Amino acid sequence: MTNSTEKPQDSKNESSYNLIHVENTGSKITQIAFNGNNYDEWSQSFKLALLAKGKLGYIDGTITKPSDSDSKFESWRSANALVTLWIYNALESDVRKQIALRPEAKQVWDNIRNRFCQANDARVYRLQAELMACRQGPTESLMAYYGRITTLWDEILENDPLPSCSCDPCRCDWVTVMDARREKKRVRDFLIGLDERFDNARSHILGTNPLPNLNFAYNRLLQEEGVRNLTVQRVDTKPEPMAFVTRVNQGSRGQGGPRNDPPAPSIVRTRCIACNRSGHNYKVCFRVTGLFPEWWGDRPRDRIIVDTSDPNNPVVIKPDRGKERRHNTTNTQPRAHMAAGQSSTPSQQPATSSFDINNMTPAEMVELKHLWESHKSASTDRLNGPFLEDADWSM
Incomplete structure (x- = not known):
C-alpha cells in the first residue's frame, strides 16, 4: 500500500528532472522582462511558464535538493541550473547587475522577491489608486481599455482575495453572493472610466434593471464602437464637394470630336477703372461706350472718357459728369x-442735357x-x- 502511494510522487519528480531538446540555456520562457517596476506582472508570467514546463517546484520549494549520493542528484543539478539561467534571461540588464548569482534557483527567486515585491497592503493601495485613476483615452480602443482595467482587477483579487466561507460544505451561498457583489462593482468601475463618446450607451446600461453583468456591458459597448468606427470610415471616404469655378473658353470643340483645348485659367473678377464697379472692365462699361441699358432710366447719361493710347496703362481723363460735359x-x-x-439747330445742341x-x-x-x-x-x-x-x- 505504501509503495503504490509513493510511485506517483516518484513519477512526478522524474518528469521534473527530465530535460528536452527545446529547453536550452539561452531561451526566454516569457516575453515579459523584469525591469524592477513590474514584479507582479513578471512573476505571474514566469510562474505560468515554469508550470507549463513542469519546473515550478524549483522556485516554490516543492522540489528539494537531493543528497550528493542520490542517483537523481545530477539530473536535479542540471534542471536547477537551467531554471536559474531562465530567471537571469528574464531580467533586464540593469536589474541583472544587482542580482548575485546563487547555486540554487529558489535562492535567486527569493532574493528578487524580497527586494522588489511590495507588502500586500502597500501593493493593494497602489493598485486601488491606479484603478480609481484608470480612464479610457480619447483615441484608445475599448479593447485596450478593458485589458488595462482587467489586469488591475486580477492583481487586486490576487493580493486581496475575498473572504471564504467557513461552512464545509458551503450551505450559506456566501461565495455566490460575494461574486455577484464583485461583478457589480467591476461593471461600475468599467463604466466610470469610459470616454465621453460612450455616454449614450453608458446611460442605457445604467438604466437597465437589474444591472447587467460585465460581459454583457462590454459586448454592448463593443457593438457601439463598431458602429461608430464604421460611420467615421464612411465620412472619411466620402468625396469632397467639387469647387465650381468659371473658366474662360480658350479652345474650340470639333464637330463630334473630343475637346483638345488646354485647361483655361479661372476668370479673375476685375474692377472697372471708369465706374469703379467690379465684374467687368472699362472696354464693356456702358458709361464709356454710351450704350446705357433701359434700367438706367432718366438718370444723367454722362459718358466717361478713357485714354487708351497706352493699352497697357489706360487712364481715365473725364471721370465725372461735369468734366465729361465740358469735354464734349x-x-x-x-x-x-x-x-x-x-x-440753335439740333447739331449745335450740347451733347449733354444737364x-x-x-x-x-x-x-x-x-x-x-x-x-x-x-x-x-x-x-x-x-x-x-x-x-x-x-x-x-x-x-
Missing part, C-alpha cells in the same frame, strides 16, 4: 447763341462771365431809344 462741348458758340436768345455750375473750372467761369457781359451789352443796345425829352422818336 469744346465749341463755345452754342452757348453764345443760347445766351443771345438765338435758336448743367452743373458747381463742376465748372475757373477758366470756364471767366469765359461764361465774358459771354454774359457781351450778351447784356448787345441787348441793351437794341433796346436803347430816345428818351421822353428827345424830340425825335423815329430814330
Whole structure:
C-alpha cells in the first residue's frame, strides 16, 4: 500500500528532472522582462511558464535538493541550473547587475522577491489608486481599455482575495453572493472610466434593471464602437464637394470630336477703372461706350472718357459728369447763341442735357462771365431809344 502511494510522487519528480531538446540555456520562457517596476506582472508570467514546463517546484520549494549520493542528484543539478539561467534571461540588464548569482534557483527567486515585491497592503493601495485613476483615452480602443482595467482587477483579487466561507460544505451561498457583489462593482468601475463618446450607451446600461453583468456591458459597448468606427470610415471616404469655378473658353470643340483645348485659367473678377464697379472692365462699361441699358432710366447719361493710347496703362481723363460735359462741348458758340436768345439747330445742341455750375473750372467761369457781359451789352443796345425829352422818336 505504501509503495503504490509513493510511485506517483516518484513519477512526478522524474518528469521534473527530465530535460528536452527545446529547453536550452539561452531561451526566454516569457516575453515579459523584469525591469524592477513590474514584479507582479513578471512573476505571474514566469510562474505560468515554469508550470507549463513542469519546473515550478524549483522556485516554490516543492522540489528539494537531493543528497550528493542520490542517483537523481545530477539530473536535479542540471534542471536547477537551467531554471536559474531562465530567471537571469528574464531580467533586464540593469536589474541583472544587482542580482548575485546563487547555486540554487529558489535562492535567486527569493532574493528578487524580497527586494522588489511590495507588502500586500502597500501593493493593494497602489493598485486601488491606479484603478480609481484608470480612464479610457480619447483615441484608445475599448479593447485596450478593458485589458488595462482587467489586469488591475486580477492583481487586486490576487493580493486581496475575498473572504471564504467557513461552512464545509458551503450551505450559506456566501461565495455566490460575494461574486455577484464583485461583478457589480467591476461593471461600475468599467463604466466610470469610459470616454465621453460612450455616454449614450453608458446611460442605457445604467438604466437597465437589474444591472447587467460585465460581459454583457462590454459586448454592448463593443457593438457601439463598431458602429461608430464604421460611420467615421464612411465620412472619411466620402468625396469632397467639387469647387465650381468659371473658366474662360480658350479652345474650340470639333464637330463630334473630343475637346483638345488646354485647361483655361479661372476668370479673375476685375474692377472697372471708369465706374469703379467690379465684374467687368472699362472696354464693356456702358458709361464709356454710351450704350446705357433701359434700367438706367432718366438718370444723367454722362459718358466717361478713357485714354487708351497706352493699352497697357489706360487712364481715365473725364471721370465725372461735369468734366465729361465740358469735354464734349469744346465749341463755345452754342452757348453764345443760347445766351443771345438765338435758336440753335439740333447739331449745335450740347451733347449733354444737364448743367452743373458747381463742376465748372475757373477758366470756364471767366469765359461764361465774358459771354454774359457781351450778351447784356448787345441787348441793351437794341433796346436803347430816345428818351421822353428827345424830340425825335423815329430814330
